[in-house]
Every structure is written in C-alpha cells, then in structure tokens.
Amino acid sequence: MPNPTAAMLVIGDEILSGRTRDANMHHLAGRLSEAGITLAEVRIVSDDHDAIVAAVRALSRDWDTVFTSGGIGPTHDDITADAIGAAFGAGVGIRDDARALLADHYARTGSELNAARLRMARIPEGATLIDNPVSVAPGFTLGNVHVMAGVPAVFRAMVATVLPTLTGGAPLSSTSTRIDRGEGDIAGPLGDLAQAFPDLSIGSYPFQKDGRFGANIVIRGQDPARVDAATAELGTLFA
Amino acid sequence: MPNPTAAMLVIGDEILSGRTRDANMHHLAGRLSEAGITLAEVRIVSDDHDAIVAAVRALSRDWDTVFTSGGIGPTHDDITADAIGAAFGAGVGIRDDARALLADHYARTGSELNAARLRMARIPEGATLIDNPVSVAPGFTLGNVHVMAGVPAVFRAMVATVLPTLTGGAPLSSTSTRIDRGEGDIAGPLGDLAQAFPDLSIGSYPFQKDGRFGANIVIRGQDPARVDAATAELGTLFA
Numbered sequence A, B: 001m002p003n004p005t006a007a008m009l010v011i012g013d014e015i016l017s018g019r020t021r022d023a024n025m026h027h028l029a030g031r032l033s034e035a036g037i038t039l040a041e042v043r044i045v046s047d048d049h050d051a052i053v054a055a056v057r058a059l060s061r062d063w064d065t066v067f068t069s070g071g072i073g074p075t076h077d078d079i080t081a082d083a084i085g086a087a088f089g090a091g092v093g094i095r096d097d098a099r100a101l102l103a104d105h106y107a108r109t110g111s112e113l114n115a116a117r118l119r120m121a122r123i124p125e126g127a128t129l130i131d132n133p134v135s136v137a138p139g140f141t142l143g144n145v146h147v148m149a150g151v152p153a154v155f156r157a158m159v160a161t162v163l164p165t166l167t168g169g170a171p172l173s174s175t176s177t178r179i180d181r182g183e184g185d186i187a188g189p190l191g192d193l194a195q196a197f198p199d200l201s202i203g204s205y206p207f208q209k210d211g212r213f214g215a216n217i218v219i220r221g222q223d224p225a226r227v228d229a230a231t232a233e234l235g236t237l238f239a
Helices: A024-035 A049-063 A080-086 A095-111 A115-121 A152-165 A184-197 A224-237 B024-035 B049-062 B079-086 B096-109 B115-121 B150-166 B183-196 B224-237
Strands: A007-012 A038-045 A065-068 A091-095 A122-124 A128-130 A140-141 A145-148 A172-181 A200-208 A214-222 B005-012 B038-045 B065-069 B092-094 B123-126 B127-131 B137-142 B145-146 B173-179 B201-209 B212-221
Touching: A007 A024, A007 A115, A024 A038, A024 A065, A024 A122, A024 A152, A024 B173, A038 A049, A065 A152, A065 A172, A080 A091, A080 A122, A080 A140, A080 A145, A091 A095, A091 B224, A095 A115, A095 A128, A095 B201, A115 B115, A115 B183, A122 A140, A122 B038, A122 B049, A128 A145, A128 A152, A128 A200, A145 A200, A172 B224, A184 A200, A184 A214, A184 A224, A214 A224, A214 B092, B005 B024, B005 B049, B024 B038, B024 B079, B024 B212, B049 B065, B049 B079, B065 B150, B079 B092, B079 B123, B079 B137, B079 B145, B096 B115, B096 B127, B123 B137, B127 B150, B173 B224, B183 B201, B183 B212, B183 B224, B212 B224
Parallel strands: A007 A038, A007 A065, A065 A145, B005 B038, B005 B065, B065 B145
Antiparallel strands: A038 B038, A091 A122, A128 A140, A140 A145, A172 A214, A200 A214, B092 B123, B127 B137, B137 B145, B173 B212, B201 B212
16 A cells, blocks of 8 residues: 655745755655655745645645645744635634643743734634644644644654654665666666566666766665565676 | 746655755755846655656746756656656657767767667757756756756756856845844834835744744845845844
C-alpha cells in the first residue's frame, strides 16, 4: 500500500526575496520521511491573501495532509488565519479558549494583552488548536490542514505535537552509494537496475567535486530486504 | 509600474525526502531580487511526469518567467525535457546542435557519447539552448520557461547566462532594523506605519534568541528615498 501523502505551504515574502533561507521545510521533510509519510509537494507563496487561499485549496484537495508555516503572529502582515478561513468558507473570530491561553500567558509575563496580541486568538470556526509550548500563541488544524508558526523553534514544537496524531506508513529504508564516475557512464546499467526493481525508487544525484564528476545513488523502498538486494547489485555493477 | 514576476519549479525527490537541502532556490531568489524581478512563487515536485507538467503549465500561465532546476541529466530519473515538451505540446527529440556540443566535449575528454549521454541532447522542438560552461550538457528555454540543471555549480552558471536576457525592473531598496521587543508590543504602531507608506512592503520577521523575543523589520520599495523615510520613522517609533 502506498504511504500517506503530505504537502507543505510556506507563507513568507522573506524566503522569496532571498533574505532568509527556509529551514522548516528541510526539518518537516526529514520528520515525515521517518514517519512513513511521503512529502509530495511544497509551495512557497508571498504574504498575499489570494495566493494563500488558492494554494491551500489545491494542496488540501491533492494530498492527504497539508502543513503551513508562517503568518500567524500579531503584525499586519500576518494574514494566514483569515486566508485559511476563506479557503474553507469558515468564519474567523477571536476564540475564547485561545484568548484564555494568551491572557494567562501575558498576565504571567507582565505584558499587556493588547489588540495586536489578541489577533493571535483569531481562529477559523471548527478548527482545533495546536499547542505552542514556546510562545503560547496556538496554531490550529482545520480539515486536513495544520497551520503552524514560521519561527523555527515554534514550528518544530508544533510538528512534534501534530505528527503522532497522523496515520503513518512504513518508514522508508534507504541506502546511499557514492560512485566516482560521471552519470553518463553509469546511466545505462542504472536504468536496467531500476527496471529490475520496480518496487524501489532509485535516484541518481550527480555532484561535482574538485573538478571530478560523480553521483550518489539513493535506493529507497518499504522492504529493507529489497533495498539491500538492489544495493548489493549496484555494488557489483560498478565495482 | 510593478516589477516583472518570476516563479521557480524545483524538480527532485531528494529535496522532498529531506536528504538534500535546496541551495538553488536561495541563490535564484537573491539574483532576481538584485535584477528587480519579483520571485512570486516556488513549487517543489517529485520526479513525476504528470506533477511536472501540471506545475509548469500553472506557473508559466501565472507569472512572467519560470525557472526550473533538476532532471536534465543522463539517468532514467531525468524526465524534465519530456515533461516540458508535454506541457507545451512540443515534440522532443535529439537535436543536432546539442548532439554536436556533446560529441565535441566527450571526444575531447576521451569519454564515449553513449546512449545515456545522448539523452542530454533531447530538447523540445522550438527551444533555444542555454550554455553550460561547467559540464557542456545544455539547458534550454521554451516559451517563458528556462530549464536548468540541478547541480548547483551548473545551475548558477545558467542563471548568469539567462538573467541578462530578461527585462528587469527597478532593483528594490531595502533596510532591515532589529527591534528587541516582542512583536505584540510593536504590531500596533507598525501597522500604522505600513498604512502611512502603502507603496512600501513592510515585513516583520520575529526571532527568538537566548529566550528573548525580537523582530527584524524589513522595509522594501522601489524608491530609496521613501524606504529611508519609513526607516527613519520606524526608528523614532521604538527609540
């Protein structure tokens, strides 16, 4: 049975402008892989209402689960909650349980629960909250979409909360074999190997180092014995 | 006048599996920003024909220019040329000029131009070649889509070739101001500032360091004088 699928939507002008290099995608990709969930697509869009709505609808329709990061803070450019609400036709308003979490936290830290911070209690109708052990302001789950913060420490904590609630598949076994020959020399036999093991994914990732070409051959599959068999055969091909 | 727009399509299972962290997107984002071209959307899809076709069509329709990376080598998992051809309804075959480039290169380096390497001369009808000064096998441009290699050194060389052929816009001026207060404290005045400067993009990027919260406020715009004015005002707000 194929593994469940997931997609990620990164919301943030700072990635697209080149100012920041995304770290959350790489983290999520690794955790999903461990959980036996296939990350099938990633999209990065700007802080634009219509762009977020369109991307959430498409990803939510095409894949089992969607994770978003970014845009749930207190500032004027944090528009994710409204966009998710619009994507699902759900109203968005300040919710009592989210407000209580924030009120409690800011009372304890001696900060004011002002209008800006109260924006972080705006949650689409029908959503369930995702715990934020770092800075309290919650994420939320609506339908198959998990809406999480962009700050990496918070994003990671929310992934750790959400992942155990999902149905995973068989974790993939994989091997990586470095071959110090150009891809053009290995492509023929490698293609034959891929045909002989149609149940495995065999990828060739070329590299160039000190002026020489090589490739890392990654073999992935659900059955560790098959992965080992293909890797052994690969070894004999280019010994 | 708004700047021209671009999108990027990253083709590669290795990014989605978490094995590799993408470097090309960050590079392209920075170069486009310098050229006054707005990177509006990025998608990452797996080495899957239908997924590539659908993404190329959507991005080519929605944005002025599209850059792809990955999947143009000699191995069985390099399927980008066929997918791009399918997206545009163009036939794909071995082209004489591309074959001549490869034949010349491999004759010089003493390698065989075998069937696998010849795959790299398969180019959709109507495309123009993109020079590859690193490893010869060309990229190509079809319609508004520039198809480039995934190996970072080659990708960068191809970006350097293609960028001067595009019509850029006004390079964005930007400033970044670090404010050591939680976003909830600055969000109100910051929203007012954004309303007072509707021609600028004012983004708040929260961080957490040593248990304290702060935010980098990035102000971007085409008119450096306006960016400076808003930045000065920001300084007085949180002095």
